Amino acid sequence: MASITDCVVEGLKYPFTNIKKILGIGVLFALVSALSTVIGIKSFDIFRMSIHLVENTNSTVSQIPFSQLPAGNIYLVVGLSVISFIVGLFILGYQYDVVKFSIDRKADLPGFNDIAGLLVRGIKYLIVTVAYYIIPVILWTAGIAFAGDSSVFIIVSLIAGLLFIIAYFLMIMAVNNMVAYGSIKKAFDFREITDNIANLGWGKYIGIVLFTVIVMMIISVAVGIILSFITVAFAAVINNQAVIISIVIAIIEGLFIDSYMTVFFSRVCGSIYRESIK
Amino acid sequence: MILDIYKDALEYSAKDWTKLVILGVVCLFSFLLLPLFLLTGYNYRVINNAVHGVINGRDPLPEFNDLIEMFIDGVKVVIVQIAYLLIPFIIFLIFAVIAGNLSGAASSALMLIGALITFVIFIVAELMIQMGICHMAYNDGAFSKAFAFSEIKEAIDEIGWFECIVTYVGLIIITLVISFVVTAIIGLIFTAFGISGAVLGADPSGIFVLGVLINSAITLFIVGPYLSIFNSRSSGLLYTMQI
Secondary structure: OOOOHHHHHHHHHHHHHOHHHHHHHHHHHHHHHHHHHHHHHHHHHHHHHHHHHHHHHOOOHHHOOHHHOOHHHHHHHHHHHHHHHHHHHHHHHHHHHHHHHHHOOOOOOOOOOOHHHHHHHHHHHHHHHHHHHHHHHHHHHHHHHHHOOOHHHHHHHHHHHHHHHHHHHHHHHHHHHHHHHOOHHHHHOHHHHHHHHHHHOHHHHHHHHHHHHHHHHHHHHHHHHHHHHHHHHHHHHOOOOHHHHHHHHHHHHHHHHHHHHHHHHHHHHHHHHHHHOO | OHHHHHHHHHHHHOOOHHHHHHHHHHHHOHHHOHHHHHHHHHHHHHHHHHHHOOOOOOOOOOOOOOHHHHHHHHHHHHHHHHHHHHHHHHHHHHHHHHHHHOOHHHHHHHHHHHHHHHHHHHHHHHHHHHHHHHHHHHOOOOHHHHHOHHHHHHHHHHHOHHHHHHHHHHHHHHHHHHHHHHHHHHHHHHHHHHHHHHHOOOOHHHHHHHHHHHHHHHHHHHHHHHHHHHHHHHHHHHHOOOO
């Protein structure tokens, strides 16, 4: 490869090699985004109800008895959240497979025949993600809880943001390393991870990841523009159905865009690993 | 040497009119953001052809295929431009902040000096952008080569800073003259139509609107793409002028 950006070109083309499988993973994404729209609407209902109760009874939120809240809505939100979490695990497992295929230089997209394995790999992926992000998240939460709105909080969030970025860059290589060896221990083998990055060159590594992120941002903004046109067109045709329109848009986005972007990003991550172990 | 570049570039850009129209259509849809990068990507391909070719060669215009690669090339070019232009912008900002904290004559004097320095750095940055993109294209699109300052400076040294600046000033003048002349000719034709129509008793406002429409269509679909290819080809050829 003449230039490392060729990885990005290859990654952008990759999802088009098998549209059917992309739509397959797109269905999962569509499910998640439709569910999260519903969850958002229902939790807003619950929120509004509790604000109403607080205003009427002059109490605080924690004093409201559970029986006064809309129990049906709460169960619905919890149930849907659990479902979308499980679907999300499948998506993560699929990302794992895409990285695996990329490292193995397979031209095809991974299939869905091994459902249980997909779930297991998704859990592995999730554990690595959580492990890498836990320090900045804890720091940031502690900042909110203890420092409140003082200037200390700003410093703490800056440090947390910095740690978050470092964790993000390390995590990509960590996931690659885990996938390459098929063992979760390898995700925390920092020596090997930093060795791999150093092998490629830190500047080159950060550059290619940033470049990929910029490309993704450009595509999302462009898609956002097109989707907003579609939304306006829908809204002009259908009256007074904002919820339905937003769910339809969420499904379109999940089915085509989110699936494409995720597969693209995972493919590029795998290619970066392949370049780094040369 | 400079005139040869212009001659070659003027002929080159006129080789295939259909591609100009395609470029114009892409430009029309550039409000969707992605086509904007296709435009820069296409110009990058023109530069790529030029730096790998020879002057007065028989290179055809680049094809409109492999849109994804074209898009990525466009993103690279835009990133290079933004990265270079950040330098004069930041310098201007620093001067503006310092001048804002002063008062009276010192403030305006500092602002003037700041604007002058920014202008000079802006010119240098533009030169480096053009040469950097050519250098990147020459090295098979390796991103780091667009920021290999010493190599780019060497390339400019070999061509000659004066020649480079003269070529670019010439490009700006040619671009302005061509677009002005085309607009003026169309304007004259439609003025003649309008006057003769008015003499014959027709309403000239319709002719005026038609003239404006045709003028913008020709600018968008023919003249604009032509000039952008012309500029890219020239700066690519200028890069090949190093000994």
